[in-house]
Amino acid sequence: MTKPVVYIVLYSLYQHVYKLSLSIQQGLEEKGVEVKVFQVAETLSDEILAKMQAPAKPDLPIMTVDKLSEPDGIIFGLPTRFGLFPAQIKTLLDASGALWAKGALAGKFAGTFFSTASQHGGQETTALTAVTYFAHHGMMYVPFGYANAALQNNDEVIGGSAYGSGTISDGDGSRQPSQTELDIAKHQGQNFGVIVSTFVKGRSAMDGTTPTVSSKIADNNGTATDAGAAGATGATAATGASGTTAAVGAGAVGAGAAAVAKNTSGASNDPSDVNNGPATPAHATSNNGNALGNAAPTNAVAGAPSTPAGNAAQHGITNDTGANNPSSTEPTSVSARLKNPNADIAANDNIDAKASDATNNPTASKVGAAAGATAAGSANAVPNKLKDNKPKKKKWFCC
Numbered sequence: 001m002t003k004p005v006v007y008i009v010l011y012s013l014y015q016h017v018y019k020l021s022l023s024i025q026q027g028l029e030e031k032g033v034e035v036k037v038f039q040v041a042e043t044l045s046d047e048i049l050a051k052m053q054a055p056a057k058p059d060l061p062i063m064t065v066d067k068l069s070e071p072d073g074i075i076f077g078l079p080t081r082f083g084l085f086p087a088q089i090k091t092l093l094d095a096s097g098a099l100w101a102k103g104a105l106a107g108k109f110a111g112t113f114f115s116t117a118s119q120h121g122g123q124e125t126t127a128l129t130a131v132t133y134f135a136h137h138g139m140m141y142v143p144f145g146y147a148n149a150a151l152q153n154n155d156e157v158i159g160g161s162a163y164g165s166g167t168i169s170d171g172d173g174s175r176q177p178s179q180t181e182l183d184i185a186k187h188q189g190q191n192f193g194v195i196v197s198t199f200v201k202g203r204s205a206m207d208g209t210t211p212t213v214s215s216k217i218a219d220n221n222g223t224a225t226d227a228g229a230a231g232a233t234g235a236t237a238a239t240g241a242s243g244t245t246a247a248v249g250a251g252a253v254g255a256g257a258a259a260v261a262k263n264t265s266g267a268s269n270d271p272s273d274v275n276n277g278p279a280t281p282a283h284a285t286s287n288n289g290n291a292l293g294n295a296a297p298t299n300a301v302a303g304a305p306s307t308p309a310g311n312a313a314q315h316g317i318t319n320d321t322g323a324n325n326p327s328s329t330e331p332t333s334v335s336a337r338l339k340n341p342n343a344d345i346a347a348n349d350n351i352d353a354k355a356s357d358a359t360n361n362p363t364a365s366k367v368g369a370a371a372g373a374t375a376a377g378s379a380n381a382v383p384n385k386l387k388d389n390k391p392k393k394k395k396w397f398c399c
Helices: 018-028 047-052 086-093 098-101 125-139 179-206 213-232 250-254 331-337 343-360 367-379
Strands: 005-010 034-039 072-080 109-116 166-168 235-238 245-247
Touching: 005 018, 005 179, 018 034, 018 072, 018 109, 018 179, 072 125, 072 179, 086 125, 098 125, 098 331, 109 125, 109 179
Parallel strands: 005 034, 005 072, 072 109, 109 166
Antiparallel strands: 235 245
């Protein structure tokens, strides 16, 4: 079997994303995946990088567009830029039009991990802005979900979200990935590795025997024909309760129609159909009956009330014809409403009055726990452990 291959493609200005990638790589390799880590080409000049106090780049090969189609899956490392992924990654993906035209990335798996300056700086949107590329290429996006329990731990600052693992660097880039964040990243690598490996194993098992669309259609037609031929043996005829017979043509049976004896005496052969009238045939039915001479299907429900439900019942509308006015063909309720139009006006006034009460007394519906929930929450609230608010020297970007 071919070993599954996953590429990690990242951009990391201050190496926060790079450090996460090493844990993701470890998780992937533990699941038997071959991993290669790449960085995208830098678009900033050395002069600008020096002013941004950016450290030296990690010793990683540069990813090019032609390599994107090589692996079975790609996990993208995305530092945030105002809640979006950075221009360096976008430059690579924007150049992938030729791959899109050939469908070269269709069916490959994609994942994301990220770094932001604050907890609310784009731990979700940074990933979301990349998903549109995956969708257009036909890639299968694999979110992390809440597979790791630490993502729901509020006792410490923890990066990551349902879209992938992550870290929080602070505005000056001083905070490094915590051990918890590195563990989450490793867990994401393991999960991604299992999914890709399962797919590759299945694909390998089917190599050489994968059915095409044409062969599937041919197989289905052959199965239907065989079943039809078996049903047509001896020119089978179905006999109804009335004693009449209807011969079933070979063409109808070949198409998959079943000749089923129909009981038209009114009693159902199927206990589950007691309240639904005669059983509805699956094929060859019309409003006037089917090819076997059976009665047309009905949706009538035994014992259904004669008074319509909903607003009709509320306003006294019935479907009875005018018993007191034989010359009229309209429901008596219509005549009654024409004779007494004030009845609807009174009903509407009653509805308006109830709506007014709800507006003027919004707390009337609050009872018990609902009314006291706010007070209880305030009493039990635990103050956040905040760091000091001493201003920090900001860099142009955090991660």
